[in-house]
Every structure is written in C-alpha cells, then in structure tokens.
Amino acid sequence: MSKQLYTNAYKIATDSKEDVNVRKAASFKVDAITYLNTRTLSAIVDTTKQLSNKEIAHLNAQLDSMAYYMHEYVNLFTKEYTRTDKQKRKRTNSQDIS
Numbered sequence: 001m002s003k004q005l006y007t008n009a010y011k012i013a014t015d016s017k018e019d020v021n022v023r024k025a026a027s028f029k030v031d032a033i034t035y036l037n038t039r040t041l042s043a044i045v046d047t048t049k050q051l052s053n054k055e056i057a058h059l060n061a062q063l064d065s066m067a068y069y070m071h072e073y074v075n076l077f078t079k080e081y082t083r084t085d086k087q088k089r090k091r092t093n094s095q096d097i098s
Contacts, residue, residue: 002067006033009071025074033067 012018012026040063044056051059 001064002033002037005067005071006030006037009033025078029071029074032070036063036066036070 006029009026009029013023013030015023018026040059043059044051
C-alpha cells in the first residue's frame with residue numbers, strides 16, 4: 001500500500017499542470033513516505049538483530065498503516081481547511097455587500 005500511495009503522490013507532485021497547493025501536499029506525502037520507508041528499511045537491515053519473516057512482515061504492515069494514516073490525515077486536513085476557507089470567504093463577501 002505504501003508503494004501505491006507513494007507512486008500516486010509522486011505523480012501529482014511532479015505534474016506541472018496540477019495546482020501548486022495540491023502539488024505541495026503531494027510533495028509532503030512523498031517526503032513522509034520516503035522517511036517512513038527509510039526508517040522501516042533501517043530496522044529490517046539492522047545487523048545486530050536477526051528478524052524473523054514474521055517480524056519483517058509486521059514492520060512492513062506498520063509501514064503501510066503509517067503511510068495510509070498519514071495520507072488520510074493530510075486529505076482530511078486539506079478538506080477541512082478548504083471548507084473553512086470557503087466559509088470565511090463567503091462571510092467576508094456577504095459583509096462587503098452589506
């Protein structure tokens with residue numbers, strides 16, 4: 001799942017036709033998933049520990065979960081921010097008309 005989220009975010013982040021704010025959010029997702037992936041890989045390749053296949057699968061599942069929740073959080077934040085901004089603009093415009 002984290003690979004799919006990364007790929008989708010990367011496509012948006014590098015699409016020059018996309019809105020700049022959408023690209024910024026996608027760039028954040030790319031950076032966050034890269035960081036999570038790096039941390040997971042460093043735990044897997046740690047030579048001081050001999051991880052079982054079950055432990056490696058658990059680390060990969062955690063990576064997928066963290067990437068998914070980060071993705072959902074950013075989307076929810078963006079949605080709420082946009083909604084609040086629209087309400088604020090609507091109030092400002094209606095006050096200007098009065």
